[in-house]
Amino acid sequence: MQRIRKFFKNKTFVFPVILFVVVILTNFALQYTNLGPEKFEKRYMFLLDNNIRGFLPLILLAIAQAIVLINGSIDLSIGNLMGVVAAFLVTQYTVDDSIGRFLQVFAMAIGIGVMAGALNGIFVSLVRIPPFITTYATSFVFSGIAMWILPRPGGNMPEIVTTFYRKTLPLGLPMGIWIILIIMLLWLMFKNTRFGAHMYAIGGNEKAAFTSGVSVIRHRISVHMIAGAIAAFAALALVLITGSSDSRIGGTMTLDSVVAVVLGGTPMSGGIGGAVGPIFGVMTLGFIRNIVGFANVDTWVQPLVDALIILLSLASPSFIKLIAKQVRK
Amino acid sequence: MAQNLTSIDIVKHFAGVTALSNGCLTANSGEVTALMGANGSGKSTLCKIITGVVAPDEGQLLLNGNLITVSSPVEALRSGIAAVYQELSLVPSLTIAQNIWLTREPMNGIFVKYREQRKMTQELLDLFSDTVHTSFSPDTLVSELPPDEKQIVEILKAISTNPGIMILDEATSSLDSRQVDRLFKLIDEWKKQDKAIIFISHRMSEVFRIADRITVLRNGQTVGDFESKKVKEKDLINLMVEKTKNRLEQKDTIISKQFKETVLKVTNLRTQLLQGINFSVKKGELLGIAGLQGQGQSDILHSIFGSIRFSGKIELDGKDHKFKHTSQSMAKGIALVPGDRAKEGLLMRLSILENIILPSWMKYGFPLNSGKAKKDAAKTSKSLKIIMAALNMPVSSLSGGNAQKVVLGKWLQRKPRVLLLNDPTKGVDVGTKKEFYSLLKELCATGTSILFFSSDDEELVGLCDRVLVMRDGKIRKELPKSELTLTNLISASVTSNEELSRATN
């Protein structure tokens, strides 16, 4: 018993994983009840595929946010950054919509993401404005740029690409699951680089890292640039769902990314966390919304139930810790 | 590779205080040189200069006969100089392995070779095997380690850079006797590897055990350099101790005052650092606490003030009190001047007036009578002779001594019955110190009881009616006025040979 307790003591994702398991089981139980056994079997893979594809943009944003948070910073512009890239992506195919053109556009899109991230990073590290207010301000700039490129929801993506994305089930599993697995693999590799190690060091104790010789300024700018690049991928994941974009969703997705990251066990204070937590956090968030939809809850009451569950999930770890402290006294 | 380090005539001033006026030290390869001196003698400053944390004003550093300048800790490491301090430089959220090898991780292309890093860390940890608790593995988080194991990680971090010169500044203060034994065995190994080791410790017995050479500092000057075999403990203490003109003169009244009522009584006080403290303070008494920093002195003060958790009994005027919050102790007339002025004592961004009145706003009515507050603050700053531009200037604009007066002022406003002082004259200039001393004496004369921890031994001798000497979490000796001399105090602070051998058996 002591050994088990010890193993779990430090893993920040314990509660989030438990929460996730509870949520996903409830989700499928309800879908099963609603659709009946036959229909469920036929459609569960389809449902899973759809669900995950829907989560993917937020998963990527949450990972970007987690990286920034671990480094001791924060990015409140990430949703709108994604919005800029998304707007760009869907407006480039008036003449040529071949795969070649798509790849060209996507490469430029990543470039945009990186530059936007660099803007954040430079203001935070060199001009030394607190990350909260920097990214708050740049979120307005990005939102404006996105709206300027794409004033009304619309745009289009080359059909070849969207079809590939929607219809392909590599090895019978949803495309989304493969992407998530690839992300986790990339994260594992990232974590094992010196850059990754230093990221945690800076977030854990900036002064100590600096005294030990870590180049904090350069590192932080790079982290924001990476977050921008990830947001570019999130934009792609987003526009491939419907083949179009809406410049207004950026803001809510930023806030969702923060909630998802915290639900996934990454603290806002920095130095701790990973990619696993945010992935679970997003899926928990998404499946909670599904559950509330399937549970035959009154449409008007759904948002409240959804919000209460989220609030309770966020409050529980702290609450448990508080009670544990009192008991120990 | 033979390494030796020499420092010649190092001079360093800090804001009106001369920390070093003649810092000379020679550390030869294959030798352990001990650096000894009382509080404030300049030992730490000299080390900080050698390791690049502080820049010297004058003087030279020679490495193997070549002149070097060390302008940052990273540069010191490059020159092969590594140091282990009492203040920790570890990232708590990272593991032992990650901390030790930060920026020097073993790489395979762009990937960190974690397995190898773990192996190398384990080899280092094995050096201290059987002296630690079981949680000591490469993947343990530093935040989970007790102070002694954190200290060991710091030592391992330093040695992992394979330095030519190794500085251990009070590195044994958190270690138990087994760990100290092991460390000394390692030092013997390092000597065979031709490393030069500088060893600073207040524990005389350890110094005589391990040092080949002893250098003594006093008031910023090197006053002695001996082979350890050729010198006796008594002589060293005398060398560390001589008085100077600037400090407080020995009090002429050797008659002990008579104190009647007991105001404060502490029984079996325990915290993480304290192992059971018992003492009492009488009305109008100036009770001093001596001993090196980190021995738990601030815990005593904070427990009485109600700002930390403790177990034990604290009685005020005979009644048992367990203060849960500072406002409660304040209401009973207790005041605390904390040890870290910038972090604990003052609200740096606020004005002088705001700082002085902060604990007392409840006395100014509703709505707050700002005019009266201004008058009272002005009165207090005048009586303390605070040198400032105006009451509404931020307190960060004041010099150390004046800032400390503000901290004192905010408590004196309240006319406390018990005044707790945590090293109040640290970083304060001589002139202000004298003003403090007369102030404290005045307070005692009017019935305030003072509990006063200081890292300046001479100060304690000159001021106090009685001094408790602390070491390693307990009160080791009580010096009444008749026995209160500097020599006695320093002897009591320094572990005697008999006591240590008793502990290791």
Place this chain on the structure above:
Amino acid sequence: MKKSIGFQLPKLFSPPVIALVLAVLLFVVSTFFMKGGTGFVGMLKRGKTIINITAFLGLIAAGQTIVILAGGEGIDLSAGTTVTLAAIVTAVIADKSDANLPMALVAALTAGGMVGLINGIGVAILKIHPVVMTLSVSGVTMGTILAIYRGAVQGGAGPWFNNFISMPISVGGTSFGFTGAVLAWVFVSIVIWFILNKTQFGKHLFAIGVNREAAHLSGVHVTRTAILAYVLCGVFTAFGGFIVLGYIQSVYFIIGDGYLFPSIAAVVLGGTVLAGGEGSYWGSMSGALVLTVLDSILTSSQVDVSVRQIILGILLLAVISLYGRQKALRQ
């Protein structure tokens, strides 16, 4: 690398004054673009209109100011939904009659206070980060509103109140051109000035904003003060919602949303430091003026919404670079 320590601005150039000067400058510049003539009378009229409109944002920025001053990365992302909540509560209880107005006010303020209390407990006791806590609470508030009113809210404020808020007040036949909203704003500014400068709570608020440990060692109840800060924030924000109802006169569910981010921008523009302990409500008032003037210029110049956002963001960055920078790492 240049030294990036914020330079000490002399008192005359303190952020609230800078913001005010900026607002006035923008206003003057705008007269050359706006219709209505450049005559003094025209400018005065337009100026008063601007102030009348600013009152609402100004009121809502009050609570935000308090919470940010408290430090600990304090912020209230539930301000928008609290405004909506207060407006709805008022509308329902007043039920289009002026007689119930006092009761409606009390109810609205209580609702706001409760939201604030929940925020305060989450932040100060459960130690949940303010961004996360207030964000979640805003979701719960919105959900509660939807669950109870299901999309349609009947009711509204009474005719006298609507008139008082939206139209310039006239006393004995003469009117100064300012609406009741401005009067309410002035009233609130006096109350806030009083709280921040003339109460023990105000002193403690600044203390915990600057240094919680030192405040604790000076006898301040840090947790209690923080919770009270959030409660007051909720109350003042709710008051803002109460007043807003008189302006919009009928309720819809996204009333408050448009005020949330501008309220934060106003506080920051006014020189209140996001880390806490430094700042004033005057600053937020000036900040609100800047934002309103800027908005009116951009709206009437028919600049696209997108460009407006960009300009707002750049302005924020520029102003913050001026007075919000942190100390460099190497000292």
